[in-house]
Amino acid sequence: MALDKIKRMFIELANIARFVGRFFKELFNPPFEFKEIIRQCYEVGWKSLPLIxxxxxxxxxxxxxQSRPSLQEFGATSWLPALISIAIIRALAPLVTALISAGKVGSNIGAELGSMNVTEQIDAMEVSGTNPFKFLVVSRVIATTFMIPILTFYSAFVGLLGGFLNINQNENTSFLSYFYEVFDAVDFLDLFAMGFRSIIFGFTIGIVGCYQGYHSSKGTEGVGRAANWSVVMSMFLIFVEELLIVQILQGLRV
Amino acid sequence: MIKQHTSTIDYNDKVIDIHDVYKSFGTLEVLKGVDLQLFKGENLVVLGRSGTGKSVLIKLISGLLMPDQGTINVLGEQVDELDVKELQKLRLRIGFSFQSSALYDSMTIRENLEFPLVRNKRHLKRAEIDESVENVLEAVGLSQTINQMPSELSGGQRKRIGIARTLILQPDIMLYDEPTAGLDPITCIDINNLINEVQQQYKTSSIIITHDLACAKTVGDRIVMLLDGRFERQGNFDEIFDTDDARVKPFHDYNFID
Structure with a gap:
């Protein structure tokens, strides 16, 4: 029984590896579906803006x-902008944006491709001489890989604005001096790391959602499972990736 | 009204030639040595109970599935030996009408019909694409639906649009998977007439998968019956049911209750 489960897990991993390999193969193979990529960027990026x-x-x-009381004890509330800046840019913005997107975008991709699979729309594309992998998978993965980083930078900016409003209310700090403190506390590596990790997160959300939807079992239950697993697996992988990236960055900082 | 069906069949030209095909899913053996030929201009009906592998057969013909054993020759090409590009090219000559219609939910009817054309005939100008779309819509009698979404159409209309989408590439072969399943009797007659009109107008050779005997009688030049993974009976409608075989007789009796 346990042996069977392990065997199934390795088969699943091999299938995922093949799926990722196929993505990179199709990515550079013409024809390119520019119109569909732009449509997906709109779906992933623009439609996520309110939530983000x-x-x-x-x-x-x-x-x-929540951070103010701790700093107040040491009379160090002037460090709040720096603290918020480091927390948001190094951890919160990429992680929160990725998790929210995994829930919104990942489940959407999983459910959409899952129901297309169930209703034979993917087969219909294939028999009409169209490569459904390129049209459906490549376009969506490109869209998430490009749009999640943009959403992350946007989320960081909005988060810093939220912090500013709070500080402005309590400490009367001006907009300019707040942002001077914010950017003084972070360096290029922090911004680069934020962009890099959100590219990885975006790719993960796209590829996991597409894999789950594309390989969903037939029936409405399969669609639900595809949507559900898209979120669960994306979130799990995002945490694992975050852990690894943080270790690598710590190494780079030293 | 049921329209008269006439075919011009060239018995010297096999457009599909299937030989000794086996297909299993896990331990379930679906096809156990199937032989079948489709001749140019012919409407061939494949009858059989649900789950006997009728749909598997046309998925094998279109290359959506591969046989475990045996050969499938379509328009002179051996399907299981083609690479991806060759298979894609062959598929442009095969129209596949799905049981569920398989219209793209997120696109309008116009976009559904354009989809195969835009991707496979990239040299076409906008005016030529529009003309093709209007022509196939007229052929299936649904010109007024051009800007509607699939969800706004009835089951019969969706079937017609599904057929129109395959016709836009002007295929040599049409594969119909349960074209009348889930439709009311009047709409079934419309769909059966449409299948015959398509054959006349587009000079197609067709395989029609069904368990609807009215459909089989109306559109079929020849009928084959899939029993226990093999084609055990073939002929015209009367020949097929001129038997006491307990696997065949109930089929007829259920469809034509006095």
Missing amino acids: SLTGFVVGFVFTN
Whole structure:
């Protein structure tokens, strides 16, 4: 029984590796589906803006509020902008954006491709001489890989704005001096790392959602499972990747 | 009204030639040595109970599935020996009408119909694409639906649009998977007439998968019956059911209850 489970797990891993390999093979093979890529960028990026704005702002505002008492004990509230900046740019913005996107975008991709699979729309594309992998998978993975980093930078900015509003209310710090402190606390490596890890997260969300949807079992239950597993697996992988990237960055800083 | 069906069949030209094909899914053996030929201009009906592998057969013909054993020759090409590009090229000559219609939910009817054309005939100008779309819509009698979404159409209309989408590439072979399943009797007659009109107008050779005997009688030049993974009976409608075989007779009796 346990042996069977291990065997199934390795077969699944091999299938995922083949799926990722196929993505890179198709990525550079013409024809390119530019129109569909732009449509997917709109779906992933633009339509996620309201949710990302709200979560980014709330995270910045609440984090500032909760951090104040600890710093107040040492009379160090002037360090709040630096603390918020480091927390948001190094950890919160990429992680929160990725997790929110895994829930919103990943489940959407999983469910959409899953239901296309169930209703034979993917087969219909294939028999009409179109490469469904290129049209459906490549375009969506490119869109998430490009748009999640943009959303992450946007989320960081909105989070910093949330922090500013809170600080401005309590400490009367001006906009300019707040942002001077914010950018003084981070360096190029921090911004680069934020972009890099959100590219990895974006790719993960796209490829996991597409894999789950593309290989969903037939039936409505299969669609639900595809959507559900897209989120669960993406989130798990995002945490693992975050852990690894943090270790690598620590090494680079030393 | 049921329209009269006439075919011009060239019995010297086999457009599909299937020889000794086996297909299993895990331990379930679906096809156990199937032999089948489709001649140019012919409407061939494949009858059989649910789960006997009728749909598997046309998925093998279109290369969506590969046989475990045996050969499938379509328009002179051996399907299981083609590479991806060759298979893609062959598929442009095969129209596949799905049981579920398989229309793309997120696209309008116009976009659904354009989809195969835009991707496979990239040299076409906008006006030529529009003309092709209008022509196939007219052929299936649904010109007014051009800007609607698939969810706004009835089951019968969706079937027609599914057929129109395959016709836009002007295929040599049409594969119909349960074209009348889930439709009311009047709409079934419309679809059967449409299958015959398509054959007349586009000079196609067709395989029609069904368990609807009215459909089989209306559109079929020849009928084959899939029993226990093999084609055990073939002929015209009367020949097929002129038997006491307990696997065949109930089929007829259920469809034509007095």
